[in-house]
Amino acid sequence: MTLAFPNPSRSFDEVRSAVRFTGHDGMFQIRFLVEAAALTKPNAASCGADVLEATCLSAFDTLRTSIYDVARKAYSRRRRDSYTLTAADFR
Template sequence: MALEFPNLSRSFDEARNAIRFSGYDGMTQVPFLIEAGALPRSGKTALSEEECLTAFDAARGSIHNVARKTYSCGRRPFYTLTVADF
């Protein structure tokens, strides 16, 4: 089965300065984390929690595409997306 993202929920992880979200491969949940540094910044050097969530929502399609590509490279229990992935 292909990796899908039917659940639009996401949350900010303050300790890691990142956004958590999940995909699903059939019935299997696949957890992801995208570092704040990989989100579009609009010229800012740092983003608040609200700005990170807004940036994630605005770039959701491309983030999901990168997540699918990363997932297809090998199964792991958890995936972290960084600026290098984009």
């Protein structure tokens, strides 16, 4: 099977400062985190938590196709049940 993203839901994890989303490979759920640093400008981390959350979720929505492509690439290299995508993954 191939990794698909049938559920467009995403959420902000304040503790990890990242956006969570899931993919599916057949019946298996694969969890992903995209670090805030991969979605925002360097000075955005100094904003309040509410601003950072809104900024990250908006950036995720704008970059969703690219994020899914990076997630598929990471998954194809080594199949695991969870991944953390960093700014380095998007270069």
